[in-house]
Amino acid sequence: MSIDIETAARVAKLARIKVESEDLPALAQSFNDILGFIEQLNEVDVEGVEPMVSVTPMRLKRRTDGVTDGDMQDKVLANAPDAREGFFAVPKVVE
Template identity: 55%
Template sequence: MSVDTATVKRVAKLARIRVSDDEAAHLEGELNAILGFVEQLSQVDIEGVEPMTSVTEMAMKKRQDAVTDGGKAADITANAPNSEDNFFLVPKVVE
């Protein structure tokens, strides 16, 4: 895959980055080099390689998947200007 100057300018516009014509020509070469490297990576044989979460082997930390009320409603509403029964009280905004 090859990137031309028009594509560089389009990507820059989508990213809301101002790019001059000289910069676009420079970025065209850089983006083509990056895409060439990605194409090289697609040629690597990864058959039998398991996905890793780290370079050192370790078990993933997992927590119990349980639904709780959090037990912190009173702590959360403690600093609220107005609260009642662990709910925030706010001024009425709709008539």
């Protein structure tokens, strides 16, 4: 897969990053370098390799799954600029 200048410009626009037109070829090349590295990673045989949490063998700490802090709706909503009927109120963004 190859990223051209138009695709790089579209990605920058979607990410809401301002990229000058003279910088687009370098951005496209960076994307292509990243995709090339991902293709190299896809070539590695990982059959039989277990997923790791860390480079050193360890177990994740476990805790009981229980509510430890709750029933604070009034305190949480006190931080809201606009709260109605027990919820955060936000302006409508979709027409």
